[in-house]
Amino acid sequence: MNEPMVSIIVPIYNVEEYLEETLKSIVEQTYTNIEIILVNDASTDKSLQIALQFATVNPSIRIINQPFNKGVSAARNTGLDLANGAYIMFVDSDDLLSKNAIKNMMEIVSKQNADLVLGMYKSFNEKGSTLPNIFQNYTDITEGIRVFDYINPELFWNVNSWGKLIKKELIENLYFPEDINYIEDQPFSMYTYLHANNIYLAPSITYFYRTREQYDSLSLIAPKRPISSLNNIFASFKLGMSYFDSVNENKNILQEIYISRVVNGSIKYIFEGALQTKDSLIHKNVLELLINWIRILDPKIVSNESFRKVFVESVNQYLSFLDNTSAKLYIELLKEIKFKIKAYFEQKMPR
CATH class of the missing domain: 3.90.550.10 (Spore Coat Polysaccharide Biosynthesis Protein SpsA; Chain A)
Structure with a gap:
């Protein structure tokens, strides 16, 4: 054979x-x-x-x-x-x-x-x-x-x-x-x-x-091109999520894993690397990009634990990198996450 x-x-x-x-x-x-x-x-x-x-x-x-x-x-x-x-x-x-x-x-x-x-x-x-x-x-x-x-x-x-x-x-x-x-x-x-x-x-x-290191380190990639990196992540994530539409069985756990992998495994390091540039314009642009992205996401996606872990748990550390303008944007980002999570749990409540 x-x-x-x-x-x-x-x-x-x-x-x-x-x-x-x-x-x-x-x-x-x-x-x-x-x-x-x-x-x-x-x-x-x-x-x-x-x-x-x-x-x-x-x-x-x-x-x-x-x-x-x-x-x-x-x-x-x-x-x-x-x-x-x-x-x-x-x-x-x-x-x-x-x-x-x-x-x-x-x-x-x-x-x-x-x-x-x-x-x-x-x-x-x-x-x-x-x-x-x-x-x-x-x-x-x-x-x-x-x-x-x-x-x-x-x-x-x-x-x-x-x-x-x-x-x-x-x-x-x-x-x-x-x-x-x-x-x-x-x-x-x-x-x-x-x-x-x-x-x-x-x-x-x-x-x-x-x-x-020059190709694999997200801490090196982020300061050089955080905006393009995030836009690529968002586009990749949108495509990946579209593949769940035609699948009915066992997709919920996989979807949660995928969301966590993208937020914890990619966005986190781009975000943190961008903050460490100490460039206020980069901070502002990255935060605006993240806010606009989260606004268009389904509340179920934002309810994934990774959003809280990445953006909420280290709030004091992140604020230390930001000027007043960017700090306000970061607070707006946190409010947007909170709003989405609240909307998701309200959707789940019996009527």
Whole structure:
């Protein structure tokens, strides 16, 4: 019986320092029925030359050159259009796969008829590696375990597109939003969680996520472009929430997890980073943007505990960064949150 093909999609843009190590970890997979789709997004360094060197000795590699830099979403979408595999995996071009990653995940597919397999991953850099908190309870498992939103909801905080094995049928006609360039993969991941019938967690580290401070630190991103970052978050969140509309079962818990992930895991750090700029105009613009966003949200969304944790619990700390004008805006933000929460509970009261 032939093993199903796995398509590994790697978007590439100016990663000459890391690409060789990444590609080596892919071509050395012990699961051999793979195709490797390298989408060169108009790199200006030696990334393409490195990719070509690997392709000359490995017939499973295909290289696609984007005519100009379109961004990571467009590169992934190009890979999706060309993928022939029954299963898809995304690998970022500076990250690594463990040697048995695909083999271990495909064994779960075979045994459990899984259409989505999550691999545990470690974040690493030159200082060492760490296992994210969401995986701390699973270090001793020896077999893949079924993932349910009401049993192990913390696993749904993993909203990255990379490092997962996805049945292609699950994502037919699903693409990454090319007009969003920050947390653009979160809606894609939420769609897979909402529509997968069998989700499993692999019992091993399958992926190593390289943290590069200038690209991964939200505290560095926020001072440089807090307004565009927030606008991207809002657009990504709107798209992600739209995927809940067509789902009836088990969506409430997942929706709460997703809201908390966005507010606690993204907005919080952009907001705090913006405050630390000590730039009163940035403070004013960020607060106005947040107020206007919260005003259009459904009260049910704002009733999520994350809004209180992020914006209310640290009120004194946040006020210490603000001048009088921005402090008034912050108080207005808190009032808007309170108003929305009150409206939600009034809606729930029997009439």
